[in-house]
Amino acid sequence: MESKQKKLKFPNGFLWGTATSAYQVEGGITNDWSEWEAKRAKSKKFKNKKLNPDDYICGKACDSYNRYEEDFDLAKSLNTNAVRLGIEWARIEPKKGVWDVKEIKHYAQVLAVAKKRGLKTVVTLWHWTSPLWIAKAGGWANKETITRYLRYVDLIVNELGGNIDYWVTLNEPNLFTFFSYITGKFPPEKHNIFKANKVMNNLVKAHNNAYDKIHEYFPNAKAGITGLYNYIEPAHKWNFVELFLAKFIHKIWNKNMLDKTIKNSDFIGCNYYFHDRIVWYPPFKKNLNKLVHDKGWEIYPEGMYHILKFLQKYKKPIYILENGLADRGDKLRKQFIKDHLFYVHKAIKTGADVRGYFHWSLLDNFEWAEGYAPKFGLFTVDRKTFERKARPSAKFYGEICKTNSINF
Numbered sequence: 001m002e003s004k005q006k007k008l009k010f011p012n013g014f015l016w017g018t019a020t021s022a023y024q025v026e027g028g029i030t031n032d033w034s035e036w037e038a039k040r041a042k043s044k045k046f047k048n049k050k051l052n053p054d055d056y057i058c059g060k061a062c063d064s065y066n067r068y069e070e071d072f073d074l075a076k077s078l079n080t081n082a083v084r085l086g087i088e089w090a091r092i093e094p095k096k097g098v099w100d101v102k103e104i105k106h107y108a109q110v111l112a113v114a115k116k117r118g119l120k121t122v123v124t125l126w127h128w129t130s131p132l133w134i135a136k137a138g139g140w141a142n143k144e145t146i147t148r149y150l151r152y153v154d155l156i157v158n159e160l161g162g163n164i165d166y167w168v169t170l171n172e173p174n175l176f177t178f179f180s181y182i183t184g185k186f187p188p189e190k191h192n193i194f195k196a197n198k199v200m201n202n203l204v205k206a207h208n209n210a211y212d213k214i215h216e217y218f219p220n221a222k223a224g225i226t227g228l229y230n231y232i233e234p235a236h237k238w239n240f241v242e243l244f245l246a247k248f249i250h251k252i253w254n255k256n257m258l259d260k261t262i263k264n265s266d267f268i269g270c271n272y273y274f275h276d277r278i279v280w281y282p283p284f285k286k287n288l289n290k291l292v293h294d295k296g297w298e299i300y301p302e303g304m305y306h307i308l309k310f311l312q313k314y315k316k317p318i319y320i321l322e323n324g325l326a327d328r329g330d331k332l333r334k335q336f337i338k339d340h341l342f343y344v345h346k347a348i349k350t351g352a353d354v355r356g357y358f359h360w361s362l363l364d365n366f367e368w369a370e371g372y373a374p375k376f377g378l379f380t381v382d383r384k385t386f387e388r389k390a391r392p393s394a395k396f397y398g399e400i401c402k403t404n405s406i407n408f
């Protein structure tokens with residue numbers, strides 16, 4: 001790492017926050033994921049591996065559905081001025097065309113409580129999960145889903161829009177499509193590149209139309225997608241095959257969706273976790289992995305800088321809406337935050353219009369196919385009592401948010 005100054009100040013009005021998604025923290029949701037988990041837990045493959053189903057079934061998650069006030073207090077205790085949270089479509093429209101008034105009121109209350117605490121609200125409308133009836137009708141591979149999603153967005157705009165400061169129409173459409181329709185790691189476990197392409201196109205249309213809908217009602221709304229941006233580079237700069245592959249993968253992974261949606265985006269949401277060092281031979285990726293966290297992912301803070309410089313070219317405000325690590329022992333989190341913020345600051349200094357940083361995550365939550373083992377939280381959550389406890393890094397992050405700066 002390069003030599004660092006003493007104190008790095010962030011721009012006035014910078015948003016400091018934490019991020020969660022509805023399914024990963026709320027608990028008690030029935031949707032395509034809950035159904036898939038239940039089936040998977042009964043499968044032979046699962047039993048043969050002697051895995052404990054309870055660790056892989058979302059169930060009550062962090063019980064944030066009932067504990068959201070406490071969670072906002074925790075967010076406030078970190079001196080954050082914004083919070084990213086999700087709305088679960090399956091709660092709002094559990095059956096086709098049937099709106100659940102009780103759940104709409106619930107989210108109205110959640111948003112009102114966040115606002116009352118002085119937090120700016122960044123709200124994700126879709127974070128990979130869908131109502132069962134949507135999944136049964138073909139999910140995002142069915143173009144009807146676009147119309148149905150827009151009806152849901154219309155309802156949210158009407159009922160909840162007044163308390164939403166930033167709209168995130170879709171979370172990481174690229175990762176969703178890759179895992180759900182190419183590798184089959186996520187439901188509906190497809191391996192079909194043509195379907196994947198269809199899904200991506202449908203998601204593009206869904207975002208572009210949702211953007212227009214939100215602006216019909218709120219002309220000054222701030223709406224965008226948050227994408228998963230990987231820093232992709234050739235392992236050897238002189239190797240033309242690696243250079244070509246890196247460029248190609250960067251285009252498919254980082255650029256395509258952005259190019260098709262940038263006109264209909266008030267900001268770019270950036271989730272940064274990965275560095276991909278491309279080699280010419282299978283499996284085409286070979287990271288040096290000098291430092292990895294509990295999930296085995298390389299920690300590569302410098303990549304944050306490169307990604308922000310890439311996004312800068314689109315000339316839109318950028319919000320880092322996710323960045324974090326699985327670190328049960330909290331051994332690496334402080335340094336991780338500090339080093340990533342160093343590069344965020346460096347990108348700002350050199351012209352990137354970065355306006356916020358949201359740490360993933362406030363709480364230890366349900367990490368999708370990996371269940372409850374990875375611990376991404378600034379706060380731990382007791383799996384039985386749901387008691388939350390701050391990890392030491394929470395205080396550290398709280399100081400950064402309070403002073404709007406980092407010390408070296």
Ligand code: IFM
Nearest residue numbers: 021024172271322360367
């Ligand atoms: O937990 C996920 C989140 O839902 C989407 N972005 C990456 C996080 C960590 O894997």
